Amino acid sequence: MQPESQNATNGPKSQLEWGQINFLHTTDTHGWLEGHLKEQNYGADWGDYVSFVKGMRRKSKELGVDLLVVDTGDLHDGAGLSDATSPNGAVSNVIFEKLDYDLLTIGNHELYVSEIAYETFSQFSKFYGDRYLTSNVQIYNPSTSAFEYIGQRYRYFKTEHGIRIMSFGVLFDFTGNSNVSKITKGADMVKEQWFLDAVNYHKPIDMFLLIGHNPVRPTGKAGDTGTFATVYSAIRKARPDVPIQGFGGHTHIRDFFVYDNKATALESGRYCETLGWVAIDGLSCGPKSPKDVPHPSREAKIISNITLPHSNTSSSLRYARRYLDWNRLTFAYHASGSQAHTVRPLDTQAGKSVTADITTERTKLNLTSLYGCAPQTWCQTCAPFMSAGNIFSLLSTALSTVVVNSTRATTPRIIIINTGSIRFDLAKGPFTYDDSFIVSPFADAFQFIPDVPYAQAKQVLGILNAGAFQKRSTPAPPERGFETRDFAFQPYILLDGDTCVDPPTTSPSLHKRSGRTIRRSTPSPGYTTTDDFGSDGDDTMHARIPFYAQPNDLQANASFPADGTEPETVDVVFLDFIQSYVIDALNKVGGTYAAADVSYYLPKTFTTNSYLPVFAKQMWQAHVPDCPVGAGIGS
Numbered sequence: 001m002q003p004e005s006q007n008a009t010n011g012p013k014s015q016l017e018w019g020q021i022n023f024l025h026t027t028d029t030h031g032w033l034e035g036h037l038k039e040q041n042y043g044a045d046w047g048d049y050v051s052f053v054k055g056m057r058r059k060s061k062e063l064g065v066d067l068l069v070v071d072t073g074d075l076h077d078g079a080g081l082s083d084a085t086s087p088n089g090a091v092s093n094v095i096f097e098k099l100d101y102d103l104l105t106i107g108n109h110e111l112y113v114s115e116i117a118y119e120t121f122s123q124f125s126k127f128y129g130d131r132y133l134t135s136n137v138q139i140y141n142p143s144t145s146a147f148e149y150i151g152q153r154y155r156y157f158k159t160e161h162g163i164r165i166m167s168f169g170v171l172f173d174f175t176g177n178s179n180v181s182k183i184t185k186g187a188d189m190v191k192e193q194w195f196l197d198a199v200n201y202h203k204p205i206d207m208f209l210l211i212g213h214n215p216v217r218p219t220g221k222a223g224d225t226g227t228f229a230t231v232y233s234a235i236r237k238a239r240p241d242v243p244i245q246g247f248g249g250h251t252h253i254r255d256f257f258v259y260d261n262k263a264t265a266l267e268s269g270r271y272c273e274t275l276g277w278v279a280i281d282g283l284s285c286g287p288k289s290p291k292d293v294p295h296p297s298r299e300a301k302i303i304s305n306i307t308l309p310h311s312n313t314s315s316s317l318r319y320a321r322r323y324l325d326w327n328r329l330t331f332a333y334h335a336s337g338s339q340a341h342t343v344r345p346l347d348t349q350a351g352k353s354v355t356a357d358i359t360t361e362r363t364k365l366n367l368t369s370l371y372g373c374a375p376q377t378w379c380q381t382c383a384p385f386m387s388a389g390n391i392f393s394l395l396s397t398a399l400s401t402v403v404v405n406s407t408r409a410t411t412p413r414i415i416i417i418n419t420g421s422i423r424f425d426l427a428k429g430p431f432t433y434d435d436s437f438i439v440s441p442f443a444d445a446f447q448f449i450p451d452v453p454y455a456q457a458k459q460v461l462g463i464l465n466a467g468a469f470q471k472r473s474t475p476a477p478p479e480r481g482f483e484t485r486d487f488a489f490q491p492y493i494l495l496d497g498d499t500c501v502d503p504p505t506t507s508p509s510l511h512k513r514s515g516r517t518i519r520r521s522t523p524s525p526g527y528t529t530t531d532d533f534g535s536d537g538d539d540t541m542h543a544r545i546p547f548y549a550q551p552n553d554l555q556a557n558a559s560f561p562a563d564g565t566e567p568e569t570v571d572v573v574f575l576d577f578i579q580s581y582v583i584d585a586l587n588k589v590g591g592t593y594a595a596a597d598v599s600y601y602l603p604k605t606f607t608t609n610s611y612l613p614v615f616a617k618q619m620w621q622a623h624v625p626d627c628p629v630g631a632g633i634g635s
């Protein structure tokens, strides 16, 4: 938790619009429940969010409207709090569960590893009961010897104010799951009798809620693994006029897509950087539109040129969407009523106790244990591939240096990793046990094929980079952005020790309100989103961060002849996660390899999460500015 009074950030631009029904949406939290300790703009923790939701629920009650809180999966793989335990999520899921979600669904990261899939089935799903939706995901239950849905296929319910909702939770067409689970493709699920019965339910439906770990925007291209358009189309064909509201995820972006004049869908980023907000007015049922707050005012108009079935009647529905930055300033501003002159404290007892739990668990897990001090920041996408500030230039050196089997140390080798195994920037300063998960959390290990003719081996990278991104459906578009520590924050300066959370104005640079003064400076770098409603969705205005697309894979070389000549043969070392792609590539250029030719290059316990700590311990022990003086070096 970082106090809002010290929050080095711009603030929210204006009050949220509230409608008859309103939604808060998280997705792809990936264990970031401690918040972003190195980026104040996303510095709130899960306890702050628990307090915020409490405040927003109270506000919705006062306004006499509905508020639903939704999450769309990917809870692990991205931070120490979730990944330093065995199984992943043993601690973080319990903290996550402090939030009283109304609807949730499963992500692909709950399905890669069987143990985690079973934990999700027996614990997480049971905790949320009928609110956990997995319309197309089943798991083999050894005690019944049958495949069973991990959660519920659908939920029909009435909101507090009487809106009758039919909801589904649909995972994209994911194929990288371990063999204990089964994912029904979207196109097949919509033909299943239970789904047809649910769409044509015997009780009235005022709104469909389609949640899913699933991109909201169809690509329109063959091979699109996103299935929201398929499910939307099936519902729309059967129910031409019923509103459909979607909440998606997986591609880690902020996005809002208009399907038709009664159907839209929101995607709310990743890693506890973004909290999504949707407000809808104009429903013929449910509560009255609230008084004394801004209202949703936008009609949903189709922008996309992808042809889908759509409603042919006019619509009274009006929408608002907003992407909130995940910090206490934002939470305090929107939930505690500062903009309505009735300032209430943000924190609740429950929220504070969650924050305390996070601190305790982080200590128990040794997450601040230090490996070394990074001399600079290396980012994933803010600099061109392999340029000095790009993380893959660092990794190329790290892989060549530490991925070495001592019995084959002098044998030339190429080492290939998928760039998707890297999940975040590496910041200048302390590189901790926690950071090792933040940058590269996976337990993927290094395998190899020995003595491959170099004429074949040298072609592998080009083939991989020309092909589909390994097991990922959609590349991140340029809208995705976040502050890196190399960008200086340009904060509001709170004068006179003031802790106010007044909204900024666009000008002038000194803002006076309620006798309190905030000096504003230019926006800090961050998200600058464009979606189907335009470019006004970001709650806090930011300066755009440069975005450079990165290739699918990175290759590092080691022990090559010193005279610059090409070796006859090399060891081809790669992550087990991309084994099949590497074998296919080799076989495309004359190889005749199979899985039987592959063995582990290093012990299976040496993973993508291991090589940077080893490198940091070797190279970054010297003191650099920004590192805590006297901090111990982790082992």
Ligand SMILES: O=c1ccn([C@@H]2O[C@H](COP(=O)(O)O)[C@@H](O)[C@H]2O)c(=O)[nH]1
Binding pocket: 028, 074, 108, 109, 112, 250, 251, 252, 418, 419, 420, 421, 422, 442, 443, 444, 470, 471, 472, 473, 577
């Ligand atoms: O063992 C693994 C699992 C996943 N990856 C990478 O992650 C993405 C999927 O992440 P999302 O958060 O669902 O987008 C996958 O495409 C891989 O690039 C991995 O490297 N190893």
Ligand SMILES: [Zn+2]
Binding pocket: 028, 030, 074, 250, 252
């Ligand atoms: Zn994700």
Ligand SMILES: [Zn+2]
Binding pocket: 074, 107, 108, 109, 213, 249, 250, 251
């Ligand atoms: Zn995902």
